[in-house]
Amino acid sequence: MQFGPEGLPDPFSQPFRAGRCPIAEVRDPYAPEPVSDAELIDRVLAGDPSAERALYDAHVDRVFRLVYRMAGDLDRAQDWVQETFIRAFEKLADFRGESALSTWLCSIAMSVSLNGLRKVKRFREREVSLDDALPVGFTPREADPDLKTRLAQAIENLPEGYRAVFVMHDVEGFTHEEIGRALGVQAGTSKAQLFRARAKLRQALADFAGDRSG
Amino acid sequence: MTDDELDERIRRAARGYNAPPETPREEMWARIAEARRAHASTPTDEAPATPSEARVIPLRRWRLVGLAAAAAAILAVGVGIGRVSTGPQVSSWEAPSTKGTAYRMAAQEHLGQSEAFLTLFRASVRRDGDYRLAAAAARQLLGTNRLLLDSPAAVDRRTRLLLEDLELVLAEIAQLSPHSRAEDLKLIRDGIEQGDVMPRLRTAVPAGSASTQGVL
Numbered sequence: 390m391q392f393g394p395e396g397l398p399d400p401f402s403q404p405f406r407a408g409r410c411p412i413a414e415v416r417d418p419y420a421p422e423p424v425s426d427a428e429l430i431d432r433v434l435a436g437d438p439s440a441e442r443a444l445y446d447a448h449v450d451r452v453f454r455l456v457y458r459m460a461g462d463l464d465r466a467q468d469w470v471q472e473t474f475i476r477a478f479e480k481l482a483d484f485r486g487e488s489a490l491s492t493w494l495c496s497i498a499m500s501v502s503l504n505g506l507r508k509v510k511r512f513r514e515r516e517v518s519l520d521d522a523l524p525v526g527f528t529p530r531e532a533d534p535d536l537k538t539r540l541a542q543a544i545e546n547l548p549e550g551y552r553a554v555f556v557m558h559d560v561e562g563f564t565h566e567e568i569g570r571a572l573g574v575q576a577g578t579s580k581a582q583l584f585r586a587r588a589k590l591r592q593a594l595a596d597f598a599g600d601r602s603g
Numbered sequence: 604m605t606d607d608e609l610d611e612r613i614r615r616a617a618r619g620y621n622a623p624p625e626t627p628r629e630e631m632w633a634r635i636a637e638a639r640r641a642h643a644s645t646p647t648d649e650a651p652a653t654p655s656e657a658r659v660i661p662l663r664r665w666r667l668v669g670l671a672a673a674a675a676a677i678l679a680v681g682v683g684i685g686r687v688s689t690g691p692q693v694s695s696w697e698a699p700s701t702k703g704t705a706y707r708m709a710a711q712e713h714l715g716q717s718e719a720f721l722t723l724f725r726a727s728v729r730r731d732g733d734y735r736l737a738a739a740a741a742r743q744l745l746g747t748n749r750l751l752l753d754s755p756a757a758v759d760r761r762t763r764l765l766l767e768d769l770e771l772v773l774a775e776i777a778q779l780s781p782h783s784r785a786e787d788l789k790l791i792r793d794g795i796e797q798g799d800v801m802p803r804l805r806t807a808v809p810a811g812s813a814s815t816q817g818v819l
Contacts, residue, residue, distance in 0.1 A: 441639070442632065450626050457623035466623075467631055474635050475642075540616050559614050590613050591606060598609050 426490040433481055445474055448491055452498045458556050459502040461545075469505050473498040488570045495563075496571040503549060536597055543593035551586035554579050559587075706756035710766075711808055713747050717769055718804040720744060721795060724776060734779035741776035748773060765807060768798045 424443060432440030452473055457466040476497050484493055544552060553572060557563040558579070565576040565583075572579070591598075724737050751757060752766050775791045795801060 438636075442636075445632060445635065446628070449628055449631070453626040453631075454623045458621045461621040463624065463627075467627060467634075470631055471634050471638070474631075475638050478639060479642075536612070536616050537619055540613060541620055544617070544620055555617070556620070560617050560620055587610055587613070591609050594609070594613060597612070 427486070430481060430484065430490070433478065441478060444490075448494050449474075451491055452494055455495055455557070455561055456498050456502050458560055459499070459506065459553070465505065465509070469498070469501045472501045476501070492567050492570050495557075495567070496573070499553060499557075499571055503553065506549070536594065539594055539597075540590070543590050546593070547586055547589055551582050551589065554582040555586040555590075558583050703756060706751075706754060709747075710751055710757075710762055713744070713751060714765070714769075714804050715808040717744055717748075717773070718801065718808055721772070721801060721804070725792070725795070734776070734783060738777050738779045741773045741779075745770065745773045745777055762807065765800075765803050768800055769804070772798070772800055 426444075426447070429440050429444045429447070433444060449470065453466065453470050456469045456473065457463070460466040460469060473494065477494055480497075484490065488496075544555065547555060550572075554568055557568045557571070558565065563571070565579040568574075568579040569576040574582075720737075720740055724741075748766055748770050752763065752770065757763055757766070772791060772794050775787070775794060779787065779791075
């Protein structure tokens with residue numbers, strides 16, 4: 390088996406980025422010919438239900454990963470992925486192919502997720518449960534030694550736009566161009582928001598700067 | 604530690620942020636396909652004004668619908684038991700054991716479904732407060748519950764007591780409406796807690812029972 394220009398695409402020629410596995414892009418030579426997104430879209434628009442399933446299968450993993458990272462809750466993530474695909478199928482005729490279909494789907498997924506998070510936030514603000522109320526005199530623990538726990542809290546506290554860019558870029562490995570297209574902003578705006586998000590996280594986790602344990 | 608080093612450490616730790624589980628492809632696709640079918644069969648002049656959101660089947664509702672369907676199936680089994688128990692054509696040597704086994708199976712199935720339902724109900728009370736579907740599912744379970752209580756095969760005292768306590772809780776949930784007050788919910792929760800309904804249900808349903816498999 391030969392990699393490179395004469396044989397299969399060389400999976401090791403591309404730098405590894407979180408969320409992408411170049412090896413997974415090497416096609417099994419015995420597998421059926423892959424169907425392009427354009428062909429799938431045509432078939433979906435012509436009313437072929439098997440094409441809907443094929444389109445879903447081709448993109449659901451990436452959409453689910455992204456939505457779950459934003460939602461942090463399996464039930465909610467499933468609801469939002471469902472809404473993403475329903476919207477996508479409804480609006481597929483409007484897709485003009487200016488970006489990759491996966492990017493377009495991620496833009497719907499982010500819109501659904503951000504709307505959902507706003508609703509969750511509003512609901513939490515309204516919800517006053519005696520069961521959950523802290524007893525008088527209880528002081529939340531300020532210093533949690535676990536970086537991951539503190540980081541998760543700091544990410545949740547980021548402004549919405551910063552959080553979206555940070556999760557897409559630093560956690561899921563999207564490029565600034567993809568983020569820009571998905572969120573409807575310039576790539577430069579995405580870079581600036583990531584810079585500010587990182588600064589806020591550094592600030593929130595400053596006490597770890599002196600800690601050299603991994 | 605420099606900013607870059609801290610950034611790198613944060614980036615490494617962030618890869619574990621809300622780490623996604625395996626994609627539940629089939630479960631999500633079933634709901635998408637269902638919503639698409641419903642959309643296709645809705646006449647255009649009856650389509651909701653806000654497009655997809657109105658057609659999304661929330662996971663909790665999907666599960667409650669599953670519970671209601673399962674409860675309806677149990678109801679049918681229960682009706683069958685009632686008919687068998689009163690039918691004159693059942694041979695005398697066969698009747699007691701068949702009746703008893705069928706009753707036990709139907710009761711276990713029902714108690715398993717009820718346990719799953721009450722678990723979901725307690726979670727949903729804390730989360731979004733839409734009780735209409737819960738009330739509908741409770742009504743379904745209530746019908747089965749009454750049938751099991753009225754069955755001549757209901758001879759086990761412990762099961763009878765559990766079914767009676769369960770009936771009270773289900774009846775309270777069945778009466779919930781969008782206008783129900785917080786006190787009503789508190790009463791239901793107290794009813795579940797004080798009667799030890801959940802632990803008794805769990806004890807009554809053998810681990811790995813088919814009743815809860817495929818529903819949750």
